[in-house]
Amino acid sequence: MMAYLVKHDFVKEVYMSFLLVGHTHEDVDQCFSKISQKLKEKDALTMPHLEDLIISSQTPQPNVSRISTVWNISGWLEPYINQVHNITFPKMYRVQKDGTGHVYMQYKKLSTEDQWHPTPNERPIEIFKLDSVGCQVTPPGHPDKVQPFMAEEDIQTLKRSLEKDFNLAQFTNNCTDWWNEFFNIEIMAQNDEAWPSLKPTLSLNPMSTLSEKELELIEKYKEKRSQFKEVFTKQFGRDRRQYSKDDMVLTKVSATEVSVCRIHNLCGEEIEMEIFKKCRGSFQGTGQFMKTNVRSCFAHGFKLTNSKNIPSKIKDRLTQEKLVII
Incomplete structure (x- = not known):
């Protein structure tokens, strides 16, 4: 999907970095720790209760929203992309577009390395498949929605389990009514949400709003970046970058x-x-x-x-x- 966004100019480039095993502590861990502590102090018996609890768990308050629609992006993209092998070894990737509009991917084994692979003299990693005239092919339109499904037997089992909890957890009438409404209306509800309208990147100068310190950090990063088990796809045909003299x-x-x-x-x-x-x-x-x-x-x-x-x-x-x- 990131290659699709680059291909159609929704973003100019994408960088992905993965932490080493044993060194995966992130700032977001602290956020979830606060939610966990709050749940030890107070029960959340319905979804609205859980949302309120998350909001009150920390400062600044997080924005909470429910995901009611899931799009089948993988199924939409699958016929058009090459399978990439050995992707678990490198820890840093970037997706860019070359001068001809082709999207390609490069990687580093570790973020501290200077050289990106493949180099211009090596076979490029083509994310999208090529058509008969050498153009990259991307899926038309937008993905379909994933249709919700839950077996009736599972729904009845869940209902029976909750009926016991109504008494054990001393659910209020409002909580009981919320769950009854959820089973009657929401659990398999269809949503009319539309695929988001994406806009291509604007040709503005992103540096104009940055501070002097931020610009200095970016210049250091650019200087390092410019110095750029093999990751590969099984795109058929010879290396599209292999030229010969007099070609x-x-x-x-x-x-x-x-x-x-x-x-x-x-x-x-x-x-x-x-x-x-x-x-x-x-x-x-x-x-x-x-x-x-x-x-x-x-x-x-x-x-x-x-x-x-x-x-x-x-x-x-x-x-x-x-x-x-x-």
């Missing part, structure tokens, strides 16, 4: 424009290319060269056709992604 490639120059180039030299992340232009119905070299990062080039190199044009498969991809050649 033709598409490189993105703006949100809607690409250039056709021929690889002249490869050096790590940097590619030197000759720019090709269409002249009299065919693509010809201009003698002009440019250097760019490998992540700005589209997946897979290709050869021009006998008539010195780009293959139909490449044309289909440009049409699908609404891109034009300059």
Whole structure:
């Protein structure tokens, strides 16, 4: 789901960090400890009582709300994503989009390491499956709701258990009435809640609201980040970043424009290319060269056709992604 949010520009990037075994104490543990202490002092016999108890358990008071709808996100995404293996070993991940709009994932074994993997020279981790023209495919629409289900036998067993508790725990009439209403109406209630309307990230400067100290911390983090058992997927086909000298490639120059180039030299992340232009119905070299990062080039190199044009498969991809050649 995080890769989906990055792919569709709801967020620019996502970082995930996991604590080491034996070092998993978090601030939220203290929050739940306060709730546990409050429950030792006072019983919560209904959901409204539990909500009030949680709110009064600590300062500042937490916001409490009930989750009445569950969305089947995993079932919605599953046909479109590659299974990632060995994900339990690294402790830090990041999900980003490269210069061509492809979402990819990198990882570190420990957060203290400088190098992110895979490097630009290694096979990238494709989260989404690729279609026949090399575009990442994401699910359309939105997930379905998970329909509530509880066997009638289980409901009756729960009712009988609660009837005993009404007397043992000395439930008030209001508490008893709440549970009766819950069984009659809420336990299998259908909810009309709609899928939330997500908005893409705005092109604002997020640094403008930060203090000098916060900006200093971010600069230190950027400096460390820039220095970036193998995690992998079983996406079929060769590494989409494997280019050879004299391969033709598409490189993105703006949100809607690409250039056709021929690889002249490869050096790590940097590619030197000759720019090709269409002249009299065919693509010809201009003698002009440019250097760019490998992540700005589209997946897979290709050869021009006998008539010195780009293959139909490449044309289909440009049409699908609404891109034009300059």
